[in-house]
Amino acid sequence: MKEDQIRNALRQLSVREYIGFSRSQGRASLDQELRHRAATLYEQIHWFRQKEPFTSKQLATTLDLAERVLFSEWFFLNHPEPRYPAYTNIHVLNWVLGTTRRATWSTVRARCWMAIQVLLQDLLSFEVCSLAQVEPWQQQSCDLHVVDRRVHLLQKLHAQLTNVQFQLLARIQMDAPPDDWFSYTLDESRTLALLYLTALPQTQEHDEFLFLRTIHISECIFWAVLAGVVAAIESAKCGQLDSAAAHLSDAVTFAKVLVPLFQMFKTMPPEHFAKFRDATGNASAIQSRTYQLMQIFTAGLDERNAENFAATPEIADLVFYGHPRFVDLRTVLCTVEGNTPPGATAFAAQAAALDQALYAWRCLHLGIARHYLPAEATTGTGGTRGTPYLEMIYRRKILPTNYRRTFWPDIRPPVHVHARPVLSPMN
Numbered sequence: 001m002k003e004d005q006i007r008n009a010l011r012q013l014s015v016r017e018y019i020g021f022s023r024s025q026g027r028a029s030l031d032q033e034l035r036h037r038a039a040t041l042y043e044q045i046h047w048f049r050q051k052e053p054f055t056s057k058q059l060a061t062t063l064d065l066a067e068r069v070l071f072s073e074w075f076f077l078n079h080p081e082p083r084y085p086a087y088t089n090i091h092v093l094n095w096v097l098g099t100t101r102r103a104t105w106s107t108v109r110a111r112c113w114m115a116i117q118v119l120l121q122d123l124l125s126f127e128v129c130s131l132a133q134v135e136p137w138q139q140q141s142c143d144l145h146v147v148d149r150r151v152h153l154l155q156k157l158h159a160q161l162t163n164v165q166f167q168l169l170a171r172i173q174m175d176a177p178p179d180d181w182f183s184y185t186l187d188e189s190r191t192l193a194l195l196y197l198t199a200l201p202q203t204q205e206h207d208e209f210l211f212l213r214t215i216h217i218s219e220c221i222f223w224a225v226l227a228g229v230v231a232a233i234e235s236a237k238c239g240q241l242d243s244a245a246a247h248l249s250d251a252v253t254f255a256k257v258l259v260p261l262f263q264m265f266k267t268m269p270p271e272h273f274a275k276f277r278d279a280t281g282n283a284s285a286i287q288s289r290t291y292q293l294m295q296i297f298t299a300g301l302d303e304r305n306a307e308n309f310a311a312t313p314e315i316a317d318l319v320f321y322g323h324p325r326f327v328d329l330r331t332v333l334c335t336v337e338g339n340t341p342p343g344a345t346a347f348a349a350q351a352a353a354l355d356q357a358l359y360a361w362r363c364l365h366l367g368i369a370r371h372y373l374p375a376e377a378t379t380g381t382g383g384t385r386g387t388p389y390l391e392m393i394y395r396r397k398i399l400p401t402n403y404r405r406t407f408w409p410d411i412r413p414p415v416h417v418h419a420r421p422v423l424s425p426m427n
């Protein structure tokens with residue numbers, strides 16, 4: 001296939017039509033002919049990118065984005081049950097954040113802030129338009145009293161973030177998504193892709209949009225915390241504890257957004273969740289690499305989790321982090337404990353603050369699982385025992401550091417699984 005042929009193939013699939021159908025019907029009921037066309041284009045792009053690695057930068061970027069978007073349709077066509085990456089379009093979010101290539105901590109941090117702000121505004125705008133009854137999409141089971149309360153909490157959260165560091169962006173007013181793939185890649189801020197190509201719910205249920213956006217905002221937070229922790233560990237290894245403390249302090253700022261975000265999320269009535277839960281199939285955030293990496297880089301691999309990880313394709317390679325020589329934040333804290341090098345106190349204090357913020361979220365999330373899942377549910381969508389799994393792991397904190405790993409779990413991922421860097425084109 002030649003460059004002009006793949007350009008032509010891209011033109012054949014109207015992005016606006018694809019988004020319109022997905023959002024008005026819900027992807028679980030997507031027209032099968034459209035799904036076939038999207039999946040075929042995915043295969044063509046995949047094949048072309050392997051055979052023709054040298055193309056213009058603009059085309060290469062556009063194909064990268066289109067492949068990430070269409071992956072979900074190819075996946076849904078070939079697999080009976082959705083999983084987290086396809087359901088949440090996480091590969092598209094990662095493209096927007098730029099975590100698909102080597103980037104500095106400050107770049108990841110800046111892009112995460114930008115994305116969180118845009119996503120919050122998008123959710124707020126969706127809810128305000130729903131209140132005004134002018135929102136065309138996701139209007140089934142829309143309870144205006146619930147939405148009213150949610151708008152109030154969203155505005156509070158937005159104001160809280162603005163005080164921290166944000167500059168309020170101009171409100172994004174777009175009548176319809178752009179139709180051709182190139183418009184999304186020509187937009188340097190990547191906002192168009194973030195707004196239109198990440199949240200494509202399975203159903204028309206109003207609160208499924210909230211569910212997806214909460215996941216996207218959480219993913220941005222997990223990335224920012226992870227990047228901050230990695231930067232802090234590297235600084236500490238070089239003895240620069242002041243900058244390690246500063247990196248952790250930034251990570252804490254992000255982590256503290258999780259609790260108010262999930263308090264806003266809890267405005268969703270359990271019966272609304274029940275209406276779209278089945279449509280999410282086997283998608284579970286246990287399959288979130290970013291979250292699991294964040295946990296591993298802060299408190300190490302939990303041996304009790306190794307078996308679950310090895311059995312979960314999206315995160316099977318993370319079992320390699322069980323290696324005794326892997327250095328996580330807790331290990332670094334052990335080495336500075338009892339010493340008084342400059343910056344050690346601030347470093348330990350920031351680690352404690354981060355520990356507290358993440359623990360607070362795990363407690364809140366456990367409460368959510370108990371509240372939303374029927375008591376008789378014996379499995380989570382991620383294949384664990386569900387709430388009992390969360391009860392087993394939520395107490396694992398960074399501090400105290402006197403916890404010592406006793407063994408390297410004798411569990412290996414399947415043989416074809418290879419380790420890969422934190423920032424990777426496969427994200």
Ligand code: HEM
Pocket residue numbers: 211214215218219265273284285286287288291365368369372373379380381382383384385386387389390393
């Ligand atoms: C009604 C809403 C929710 C319920 C009932 C729920 C329930 C659960 C359950 C039962 C698990 C255990 C794994 C499994 O699925 O088998 C889990 C894991 C997880 N959930 Fe949720 N969840 C909800 C919303 C969310 C949201 C919006 C996020 C945001 C990203 C999230 C993040 C996570 C993460 C990161 C894990 C993995 C925890 C770990 O492995 O340590 N959850 N959830």
